[in-house]
Each structure stands twice: as C-alpha cells, then as structure tokens.
Amino acid sequence: MAIAKTETIWMNGRMVAWDDARVHIMTHAMHYASAVFEGIRAYDSEAGPAVFRLDEHLERLMFSARVYRMEVPFTPKQLHDVCVELVNVNRLGDCYVRPLIYRGYENIGVNPFGNPIEVAIAAYPWGQYLGPDALSKGVAVKISSWQRMAPNTLPAMAKSSANYMNSQLSKMEAIVDGYAEAISLDTSGYVSEGSGQNVFAVIKGEVLTPPVHNSLLAGITRSTILTLARELGYPVREATLPREMLYAAEELFFTGTAVEVSPIGSIDRITVGNGGRGPVTKALQDAFFAAVRGQNPKHRDWLTPCRAAAPAGNAAAPGVSAAAVPAARRA
Numbered sequence: 001m002a003i004a005k006t007e008t009i010w011m012n013g014r015m016v017a018w019d020d021a022r023v024h025i026m027t028h029a030m031h032y033a034s035a036v037f038e039g040i041r042a043y044d045s046e047a048g049p050a051v052f053r054l055d056e057h058l059e060r061l062m063f064s065a066r067v068y069r070m071e072v073p074f075t076p077k078q079l080h081d082v083c084v085e086l087v088n089v090n091r092l093g094d095c096y097v098r099p100l101i102y103r104g105y106e107n108i109g110v111n112p113f114g115n116p117i118e119v120a121i122a123a124y125p126w127g128q129y130l131g132p133d134a135l136s137k138g139v140a141v142k143i144s145s146w147q148r149m150a151p152n153t154l155p156a157m158a159k160s161s162a163n164y165m166n167s168q169l170s171k172m173e174a175i176v177d178g179y180a181e182a183i184s185l186d187t188s189g190y191v192s193e194g195s196g197q198n199v200f201a202v203i204k205g206e207v208l209t210p211p212v213h214n215s216l217l218a219g220i221t222r223s224t225i226l227t228l229a230r231e232l233g234y235p236v237r238e239a240t241l242p243r244e245m246l247y248a249a250e251e252l253f254f255t256g257t258a259v260e261v262s263p264i265g266s267i268d269r270i271t272v273g274n275g276g277r278g279p280v281t282k283a284l285q286d287a288f289f290a291a292v293r294g295q296n297p298k299h300r301d302w303l304t305p306c307r308a309a310a311p312a313g314n315a316a317a318p319g320v321s322a323a324a325v326p327a328a329r330r331a
C-alpha cells in the first residue's frame, strides 16, 4: 500500500515539506532500530475530523520512550497540539497520524546515549489495512511459526520499532503462504497477538482476549472494545488462550488502529463460524465506528476535535509556535 503523501511533516519543532523530512544514513535508529512510535487515526464526522484517543496514544508513546531511556524534548501536550495541527494544515479528514521518536545522528556505537532524541510526526490518508473487504468479510489467518518475543527479551508493551522485525517475519510468512495475516504464540505456546493487532475470540458467548503477560501490546482499540463489549452486556474476560481455543471459537476478530475491528474468517484453513463476520463482531464493529465518528455521546471524551483546536482568527498553530519548541531545538 503506497503511502499517500501530504504537504507537511513536523520534525523537531518545525513544519517541513513532506519531501524534505529526511535523516542522515548514519542516524542511530537506521542501524539499531532505536526508535519508538505510535499509530493513531483521526475520523471525519459532521463536526469535522477528530483524533481518536489521542492522549492515550501519546501516553503510550511516552511510556515506550521511558522504557528505552529516551528523554523526549517535547511534552505530551506539545505533541498533542502538533498532531491536531497536522490534520488541519494538511486539510485531512479520515487519516492516520504517525509520531516517531528516534535516536539521531552523532555516535554509531551500540551505546545509544549521546545521540540526540529526535521527534517527527506525519499525518496522511490511509484506507483499510487488510484490504477493501476486510471489515465485512473475514480474512484468512495462520498461526505463525515465529513466536512473539519472550518477556525478558524485547518488551512487547513498548511500541518500539525493533519489535516490528518480529512482526515482519510473521507477516511475510503469512503472505508468502497465501494468508492475509498471522497470529503469533508467545514463547509458552499461548496466543499472543497479530503482527500489528490484538486478537479477540468469542467462545460460548464470552468475549475473550489474551492478557498482557502473553507478550502483547496493550492496544488502545483492545481497551476500547473491552469497554464497548461490557457496555453492550457481553460477558468479557481477559484469558490466556491455548492455540486450539482459536479453533473452538464461534468468532475471531482483530483489533487495532490500522485494522480497526476486522473479522477473521479462517485460522489455519479451519473456518471460523460461518467464515464471515459473526454477530458479536458486527455489534462491536458498529459500536466502535459509532464511537470513533462521534455518534456515541457517552464516549465523546475519546475524541479530540481538530478544527475547533485553533481559536478563531488565530492563524498561529499551537504546535509550531516558537514557544512550543525548546530553545535547543529552535533552528
């Protein structure tokens, strides 16, 4: 899926043209994956675009940076304002927002200290991650032969770029073998997560998802679905799942910012339910899309409206004003 470029990217306190958002080849992160990031969506609505659970994403970003001892030279509030500003300056509606914190150019030893901590954020349109029919039809999924990282190797709860080398092994294997996506087991053999999404199973009417000790990212969509499922009255539980429980499920689905709520039609070529989108998945999908589009008054606080962010008549963007940029970063 080629990236749909927009006009402006924010880098280290400045708005730059998309084509000028470049790094040096000797940037530490290029060699050692010393970076953490987020994936966030904004959704259009009658009231204009709004970013979904922006502050929760930025909280996780800061947590990921903390795990890797990165001292971020911007506050979450500054990054919050930049995300909103990017949706606006690029005149976006439905879109994806990608903040990245990385170790820059200075030293090239494995010791990461001494390299500058750089921050960039891009925003651009993005469609359905698993293809145009993925939300209405189930996708074919396999269990990967690659396990998710063991807990004391690379921390799965930190959204670091390095973790996505593991994800890429699973994803490539799935594609080469004719599947849309893969689910990895953890190193104890229990269900962990997809290459870029969490997994839910509906078993005997219960909505189940593995807990974080099964080596997974605590997805913000996962938490959204846990909340919405409880509100809809389903029995909901975090449960460690052996692989074969997936074959017993009435319904399986993925959750994630990219995949949103995507039904799984088969697992290892064993059909799940009717092979399409089951009724619980459909109900949760409907509740999810109502929430992200501002149609659930109870969860308006999950949304950061973009067009309302800049006070009327104030052209200066909060995220790009000189005051928002630490002195050391001002060009």
Ligand code: PMP
Residues within 6 Å of the ligand: 039, 167, 193, 194, 195, 196, 197, 198, 216, 217, 218, 219, 220, 221, 222, 255, 256, 257, 258
């Ligand atoms: N697991 C992995 C490995 C992911 O990359 C993602 C996407 N960020 C998720 C789970 C889902 O997380 P979220 O719902 O916060 O996007």
